[in-house]
Amino acid sequence: MSGLNIFIDILTYGIFIYSVTLLFFYVFIGLYSIGETRLYIHKNNFTDYRLLAASSHIPSVSILAPAYNEGATIIENVRSLLSLFYNNLEVIIINDGSKDDSLEKLIDAYQLQPAPHYIQYKIPTKEIRCVYRSKNPIYRKLVVVDKVNGGKADALNVGINISSNDYIVCIDVDCILEQDALLKMIKPFLEQTDTKVIATGGVIRIANSCEIRDGRLVKVHLPDNYWARMQSLEYIRAFILGRMAWARLNGLLLISGAFGAFDKQVVIACGGYNHNTVGEDMELVVRMRRYMEERKVPYKVAYIPDPLCWTEAPVSTRIFGRQRNRWTRGTIETLQLHKVMFFNPRYHVLGMLSYPYWFFFEMLAPPIEFIGFFVFVIMAFLGIIEWQMFLALLTFIIAFGYMYSAFAALMEVITYNMYRRKTDMAKLLITALTEPFIFHPFGVWAAIKGYIDLIRKKKSWGEMTRQGFGQSPAIKKQ
């Protein structure tokens, strides 16, 4: 056997084993998530959240919402947060050195005045300029912090330092939350017995093209924009299947930065958000889990499949590419920071399953796919494999992808059925047909650029321009 044969065998066997393992994981995740979602729906079938919304016995919660140049929508966003059903609530808006008029708008709209506040830097952060509270008692839940720009992680750490409550809910300020979102997110903490719940993640849904009035979601529509629509499908797959399965395994590594609830004491004990990574949301969850594992304290990260948080997805290739670039860098940085856990039995599911899965199938997937694709094309050109074989392999992978997407769409219809119109579902399924040719390759390319940027030591988030949900009370469709 020639050296070339051995090389090609290693490459092809390697890619084959990798692909089969990945497909096996997808099938497992898809099927395993069903049980967790079913259990959740059965459990919450008759929970009356209204009874508890006004309770004085529910634990205190602080919402932490960093804002940077959000002047266009900040007033509506804050109003939406203040209207949530929850009795013991504090809403902390952290103005992260915005260059626009966000702060002035907040001061005017909510009658804010500087309030003396002793700031404890339990987690080191950039300087806080001022803490504001409202003169008007109807806004007593609101705290606005003005600070020197330091990035999202730093702003969230300021929020943690300022927060006076037991649980923190970290959100993107422009997200639209369902009215009972907080009660649902806090419930797992209150249901803990011997196992400490350290964090709860919520499902994020795409709000593009949805009807929003007075900071509330009125009607759900499938996004008109192709990129946003494709992300809707992607989010259904990721949240309804992926995260539910990992939650059932207690191996969840990521709670989206757009919406997550945390036990504040554990967050502080872990040192808060890491501002040296662009994947601060994932890094915090991994660090919290690692902290609990190392102290041998039984713990859990819970997940709520209800569509509780709606966010605006990038609609242009430029912004979408930046987002995926950042996610890739965040994943690599996080896994690098916690490499000690890689196949380390001391960390149980975290070390033996979650970390390796993320390493092989999230972090390495883009370069393997990228290289694999080109190697196969070259091999076909060189006649090492026949074109027919190349096309058969491609068909096999694409057909599997369609099947997985259709399964995710079915789960969505069976469970939450947010896109009720037949035409919406048809659009979603037709969009899925284009995924392997447009959306997916672009995502892989953006991830490869993420690798390149990481090698170049680029640390920035990249500007994330949003179109906004529209001004109240008009309905704006994208």
Added chain:
Amino acid sequence: MHSRDTFFRFIRPEHLYLTALSFIVVTSILVSAIYIYLYVKKKRHFLKQFITDKLDEYISTILIGEEILPDQLLLDEELTDILNRKSGQQLAIDQLINTKKNLTGHAAESIIELYEKLNLKTISIQKFRSPLWYKKAKGIYELYMMNQKSLEKQIAQYTNSNNEYVRTEAQTAIIGFSGFHGLSFLGTLSYPLTDWQQIKLLEQLQLLNPDKMPDLPLWLQSTNQYVVAFALKLAETYQQMHVHTEVVHCLNSPSERIRHQAILTLSRIAQDDTTQILKTIYAQETYANKQTILKQIAIIGTDDDIDFLINVLKTETNDTLKLEAVRATMKSSLDGDKIIAEVASENQVIAVMAKQINYEMTK
């Protein structure tokens, strides 16, 4: 070199095409299932709408025309047909429960009578008798929401069920039926009572007139830590002064959460020596409980506690505890401001803390 010399000698394009074809067949089945589900859900939506409208009509007739009783109502044929179907029955039950949640008194009773007249109680009982936990729990829920007290004894048997959801629904049902007397299940409970369930029960009790809890001292000494925690909350909420001794005893519990709740309860049923007791345990308590003690002294403290608080300010290194001590000092004494001003003159940090507390107190 040809593909038959490599890995591809084991796998042929036909194999891959065949597998891809099977994926496409499964995809087609899934897509068909999606549309079947969408159709079923849409039909269900219209059915729900129809049932809601019809039931609203009947409820309005009962509520407006006081002389008409639910058993005198004549149901139209279409609704009767629908209510003979399983899906229709469940939708009707859900609808009646939703309506009843917003009503009280005669109106609520009429809903219950309608539920019985439509023979929906039988459906709930069938669910209650199901071996499946989620059906059983749902059956219990429906029965207590429709105040079916005749089943109290049977439901009470499940208050210590090994299934968490059946157990919690049964506990809620018993409180719903018997109020404070229903709390007797605490005496035999051997499973956890989560904070969520405790809050739910407290909220449920809050809707009733307070009643005696003769077994409260026993619950406070229960071997089930969850029962002790809940009993402490009951003592706090209903200011059960007579269990002061038992609550003080809970301060020796090995569980930090029980001690925490005991501190909170003591401040609500405070006696002359309560702050002294709290001050005595302060040194050996955890950080979180130290914070709770200082917060409670801020509520029940007097001039007698100032020396202790000043000592905390001087000896504690943790700023959160210092902040709480400043707050407690300023709230416990009429001269609190002056005392703190004196300490603050030598300590800039205390001065900033005092400003914050002053602002909070004047708001």
